[in-house]
Amino acid sequence: MKENFEKCLEMLLVHEGNFVNHPQDPGGMTNLGVTKQVWEEWVGHDVSEKEMRNLTPLMVAPLYKRKYWDACRANELVSGVDYCVFDVAVNSGVGRAIKLLQQTVGATPDGGYGPITSALVKKAEADPERLISVFSARRMEFLQSLKSFPVFGKGWSRRVAEVKEKALLLAKTTS
Numbered sequence: 737m738k739e740n741f742e743k744c745l746e747m748l749l750v751h752e753g754n755f756v757n758h759p760q761d762p763g764g765m766t767n768l769g770v771t772k773q774v775w776e777e778w779v780g781h782d783v784s785e786k787e788m789r790n791l792t793p794l795m796v797a798p799l800y801k802r803k804y805w806d807a808c809r810a811n812e813l814v815s816g817v818d819y820c821v822f823d824v825a826v827n828s829g830v831g832r833a834i835k836l837l838q839q840t841v842g843a844t845p846d847g848g849y850g851p852i853t854s855a856l857v858k859k860a861e862a863d864p865e866r867l868i869s870v871f872s873a874r875r876m877e878f879l880q881s882l883k884s885f886p887v888f889g890k891g892w893s894r895r896v897a898e899v900k901e902k903a904l905l906l907a908k909t910t911s
């Protein structure tokens with residue numbers, strides 16, 4: 737939903753945390769959920785660890801809006817569903833977020849958000865609580881299939897549960 741971006745970003749940043757550089761995280765150096773590689777692409781030049789450590793929510797908001805929120809078409813989704821899809825887009829990629837949404841609504845999971853996907857999503861949004869619950873279950877299935885689940889699974893499971901809980905609240909308060 738168009739007016740949810742700032743609220744959803746604020747909730748997302750709770751999970752993304754501050755600066756990390758975990759050796760088993762394929763994202764490498766990350767702050768506020770933004771990897772060094774993504775930030776360098778965004779700003780158009782190499783950045784130092786100090787620059788990465790100094791990122792602020794205000795600095796990263798435009799990146800999140802364009803590269804994730806807009807890319808997964810969250811503006812077109814109902815409250816709650818928008819947050820779930822946005823969170824997956826940031827955590828696992830826009831293509832994965834759209835594929836999970838497509839699987840949830842019965843579309844071919846090709847990562848493209850075309851008219852068939854759009855129509856099936858609109859139909860499923862008639863029951864946003866069910867859509868959020870099934871989408872969250874599919875997300876967990878995907879995460880459990882990853883080799884790094886034994887390392888990061890506890891945190892990922894907590895994140896999915898918390899996102900689902902907040903998404904369900906959003907859906908109830910705006911429907």
